[in-house]
Amino acid sequence: xxxxxxxxxxxxxxxxxxxxxxxxxxxxxxxxxxxxxxxxxxxxxxxxxxxxxxxxxxxxxxxxxxxxxxxxxxxxxxxxxxxxxxxxxxxxxxxxxxxxxxxxxxxxxxxxxxxxxxxxxxxxxxxxxxxxxxxxxxxxxxxxxxxxxxxxxxxxxxxxxxxxxxxxxxxxxxxxxxxxxxxxxxxxxxxxxxxxxxxxxxxxxxxxxxxxxxxxxxxxxxxxxxxxxxxxxxxxxxxxxxxxxxxxxxxxxxxxxxxxxxxxxxxxxxxxx
Amino acid sequence: xxxxxxxxxxxxxxxxxxxxxxxxxxxxxxxxxxxxxxxxxxxxxxxxxxxxxxxxxxxxxxxxxxxxxxxxxxxxxxxxxxxxxxxxxxxxxxxxxxxxxxxxxxxxxxxxxxxxxxxxxxxxxxxxxxxxxxxxxxxxxxxxxxxxxxxxxxxxxxxxxxxxxxxxxxxxxxxxxxxxxxxxxxxxxxxxxxxxxxxxxxxxxxxxxxxxxxxxxxxxxxxxxxxxxxxxxxxxxxxxxxxxxxxxxxxxxxxxxxxxxxxxxxxxxxxxxxxxxxxxxxxxxxxxxxxxxxxxxxxxxxxxxxxxxxxxxxxxxxxxxxxxxxxxxxxxxxxxxxxxxxxxxxxxxxxxxxxxxxxxxxxxxxxxxxxxxxxxxxxxxxxxxxxxxxxxxxxxxxxxxxxxxxxxxxxxxxxxxxxxxxxxxxxxxxxxxxxxxxxxxxxxxxxxxxxxxxxxxxxxxxxxxxxxxxxxxxxxxxxxxxxxxxxxxxxxxxxxxxxxxxxxxxxxxxxxxxxxxxxxxxxxxxxxxxx
Numbered sequence: 001x002x003x004x005x006x007x008x009x010x011x012x013x014x015x016x017x018x019x020x021x022x023x024x025x026x027x028x029x030x031x032x033x034x035x036x037x038x039x040x041x042x043x044x045x046x047x048x049x050x051x052x053x054x055x056x057x058x059x060x061x062x063x064x065x066x067x068x069x070x071x072x073x074x075x076x077x078x079x080x081x082x083x084x085x086x087x088x089x090x091x092x093x094x095x096x097x098x099x100x101x102x103x104x105x106x107x108x109x110x111x112x113x114x115x116x117x118x119x120x121x122x123x124x125x126x127x128x129x130x131x132x133x134x135x136x137x138x139x140x141x142x143x144x145x146x147x148x149x150x151x152x153x154x155x156x157x158x159x160x161x162x163x164x165x166x167x168x169x170x171x172x173x174x175x176x177x178x179x180x181x182x183x184x185x186x187x188x189x190x191x192x193x194x195x196x197x198x199x200x201x202x203x204x205x206x207x208x209x210x211x212x213x214x215x216x217x218x219x220x221x222x223x224x225x226x227x228x229x230x231x232x233x234x235x236x237x238x239x240x241x242x243x244x245x246x247x248x249x250x251x252x253x254x255x256x257x258x259x260x261x262x263x264x265x266x267x268x269x270x271x272x273x
Numbered sequence: 274x275x276x277x278x279x280x281x282x283x284x285x286x287x288x289x290x291x292x293x294x295x296x297x298x299x300x301x302x303x304x305x306x307x308x309x310x311x312x313x314x315x316x317x318x319x320x321x322x323x324x325x326x327x328x329x330x331x332x333x334x335x336x337x338x339x340x341x342x343x344x345x346x347x348x349x350x351x352x353x354x355x356x357x358x359x360x361x362x363x364x365x366x367x368x369x370x371x372x373x374x375x376x377x378x379x380x381x382x383x384x385x386x387x388x389x390x391x392x393x394x395x396x397x398x399x400x401x402x403x404x405x406x407x408x409x410x411x412x413x414x415x416x417x418x419x420x421x422x423x424x425x426x427x428x429x430x431x432x433x434x435x436x437x438x439x440x441x442x443x444x445x446x447x448x449x450x451x452x453x454x455x456x457x458x459x460x461x462x463x464x465x466x467x468x469x470x471x472x473x474x475x476x477x478x479x480x481x482x483x484x485x486x487x488x489x490x491x492x493x494x495x496x497x498x499x500x501x502x503x504x505x506x507x508x509x510x511x512x513x514x515x516x517x518x519x520x521x522x523x524x525x526x527x528x529x530x531x532x533x534x535x536x537x538x539x540x541x542x543x544x545x546x547x548x549x550x551x552x553x554x555x556x557x558x559x560x561x562x563x564x565x566x567x568x569x570x571x572x573x574x575x576x577x578x579x580x581x582x583x584x585x586x587x588x589x590x591x592x593x594x595x596x597x598x599x600x601x602x603x604x605x606x607x608x609x610x611x612x613x614x615x616x617x618x619x620x621x622x623x624x625x626x627x628x629x630x631x632x633x634x635x636x637x638x639x640x641x642x643x644x645x646x647x648x649x650x651x652x653x654x655x656x657x658x659x660x661x662x663x664x665x666x667x668x669x670x671x672x673x674x675x676x677x678x679x680x681x682x683x684x685x686x687x688x689x690x691x692x693x694x695x696x697x698x699x700x701x702x703x704x705x706x707x708x709x710x711x712x713x714x715x716x717x718x719x720x721x722x723x724x725x726x727x728x729x730x731x732x733x734x735x736x737x738x739x740x741x742x743x744x745x746x747x748x749x750x751x752x753x754x755x756x757x758x759x760x761x762x763x764x765x766x767x768x769x770x771x772x773x774x775x776x777x778x779x780x781x782x783x784x785x786x787x788x789x790x791x792x793x794x795x796x797x798x799x800x801x802x803x804x
Contacts, residue, residue: 166637167645174657188647
């Protein structure tokens with residue numbers, strides 16, 4: 001019974017890892033090669049159903065949907081990865097700092113986080129678009145800002161637990177200050193926790209990017225993105241349902257893969273040691 | 274002679290290819306207390322779990338367990354559920370994790386009853402009240418409505434016992450029920466267990482590593498070593514004349530003979546604390562007035578001379594740990610002063626603080642939480658080198674780590690391994706090595722042997738006695754265990770409610786205690802019959 005559980009768990013983990021690798025690989029490949037150049041419009045080829053030549057069909061402007069999905073994966077992975085990076089590089093130090101100092105500083109940092117948390121992401125994205133104009137960079141910053149409190153909270157909670165361990169006391173007896181202990185003892189023991197959270201935030205980033213580009217607040221044409229493909233397919237649903245199906249399915253599968261991977265990593269890492 | 278209550282025949286338990294319990298056979302009669310004793314890893318807890326059919330899934334077992342003639346082995350989990358609690362009650366070591374933190378204790382005790390019998394909530398509640406009465410929690414205000422966090426460790430263990438006996442099971446299994454408690458609470462819980470067994474003619478299997486506890490309670494003893502019973506017999510006879518060498522070793526370890534001759538203290542004081550006050554802020558209850566702080570340490574003064582071992586003894590909550598944190602300059606005191614090597618330590622800063630820290634190091638209780646799991650032993654032991662102005666570099670550092678490793682009885686090759694590769698006793702040696710590396714004048718020990726079984730405790734205490742003689746280092750030894758203090762300390766301070774109530778040379782304090790509290794502590798300590 002236990003064996004079977006173990007096997008089904010690791011199957012889910014492997015499936016997640018394979019799906020994730022597939023999409024990331026696709027994004028990298030698109031940098032050098034796509035079946036067709038989706039920037040070239042061939043109106044004569046418009047609205048072809050999936051066939052041997054165009055596996056996923058073509059859109060109303062004659063662009064190859066598979067090529068657009070591949071380039072869209074690039075946008076998706078790029079925006080999600082960079083916004084996670086913003087969350088990690090700002091949020092983790094904030095969380096460590098809050099846990100190390102406690103008291104008023106802790107209170108200040110965490111209430112600041114609550115403030116960001118209380119702000120809807122979409123509102124901030126619209127605000128930034130109004131000020132700086134639409135674009136992938138603004139989407140990255142908007143999503144990234146919302147990753148900051150998530151990483152800060154996870155890091156702080158994990159670090160607070162580690163601070164109760166005797167090795168934190170031992171390090172203080174060895175004359176080390178709270179910031180050095182955070183760097184030498186807390187951070188390495190939180191890596192597992194952060195990798196798991198990173199995977200989850202990555203999948204949320206993919207969804208958020210699709211949402212923002214659906215309303216035209218992320219990457220601008222001609223850069224393809226899944227959200228905008230969905231938006232453009234909307235009016236053609238009756239005529240060419242596959243146009244909505246493929247990008248929708250891409251978002252679904254990628255997010256599913258990332259969640260399976262995150263869950264698998266969490267199980268493997270167990271509790272933070 | 275009546276039929277035995279519990280019969281275990283040819284019990285074997287294995288995990289993978291490793292045999293944990295080998296061909297074990299035991300009997301327990303009604304009204305009898307059987308002590309199952311052995312070092313950690315001897316298979317005694319696995320035996321207890323096998324009776325309840327609660328072994329981990331990875332374990333395989335063969336053999337027969339019979340309760341009142343009824344075979345338990347081979348029963349399904351559903352069948353066992355009606356037997357657990359009703360026919361066999363169980364008490365575990367850690368009372369906090371055995372209770373549901375979100376449930377009132379009256380409801381928890383009543384729940385056990387309602388799982389087995391269809392009784393009204395009211396009837397269950399009154400039965401719960403009776404069981405808690407019996408467990409000695411009756412006098413407390415609103416006992417039934419309290420949550421586990423509101424109770425002390427001893428009170429929690431009483432709740433766990435009430436849960437175990439509410440169904441009046443004929444058999445009770447207690448796995449190290451007093452190991453997490455201090456001596457006074459331990460004595461109370463042991464007395465409670467004995468009274469319950471006598472009043473209800475229950476059978477009790479008491480699992481422990483400490484023969485002194487067995488001597489207080491058990492009618493019969495079975496000694497376990499590496500999964501086998503090496504000796505069993507009536508308690509008094511077995512303790513007076515152990516036949517097996519392992520029993521003799523356990524007995525010697527439990528007796529805790531003084532580890533070395535008392536040394537006359539040198540003249541110079543290396544550590545001096547005077548008038549220490551440590552207060553903790555309490556949550557305010559009124560908007561207008563700040564709550565009066567909790568005074569954990571109330572004007573304590575103590576001193577440690579060069580090369581001397583000083584014991585600080587008191588029950589949990591007496592303020593020992595708070596005092597130690599102030600002495601180690603980990604927390605600021607609200608009054609008083611700590612002087613180290615004649616210089617002020619409590620308010621030292623910067624380079625001065627670092628220089629003084631070299632002179633005092635510490636060993637903690639928990640051999641598992643004391644080390645960063647990601648660091649190698651060499652890096653862990655060398656961590657206090659941070660206090661030096663010029664920490665030794667690679668080869669020199671390795672040589673110095675090797676020296677302290679060998680001083681504590683480990684080998685230089687252990688330096689590259691990770692802490693999880695070591696057993697509890699070995700880890701405590703690593704912690705001592707870490708404390709020795711800066712060649713301090715004083716080492717503080719916070720319950721440093723409390724988490725170890727009697728054999729390991731004996732080994733570590735012997736090592737400490739040797740090191741003290743060889744390195745002329747002074748110890749400040751904090752413990753709730755009088756026997757440990759008596760075995761190692763030259764001089765002793767007794768602490769109660771944040772104050773020192775008695776002090777003096779160890780032997781005279783133990784031979785003729787003056788303060789009532791010291792007398793109570795000594796009376797509560799489990800004793801072995803003198804040969």
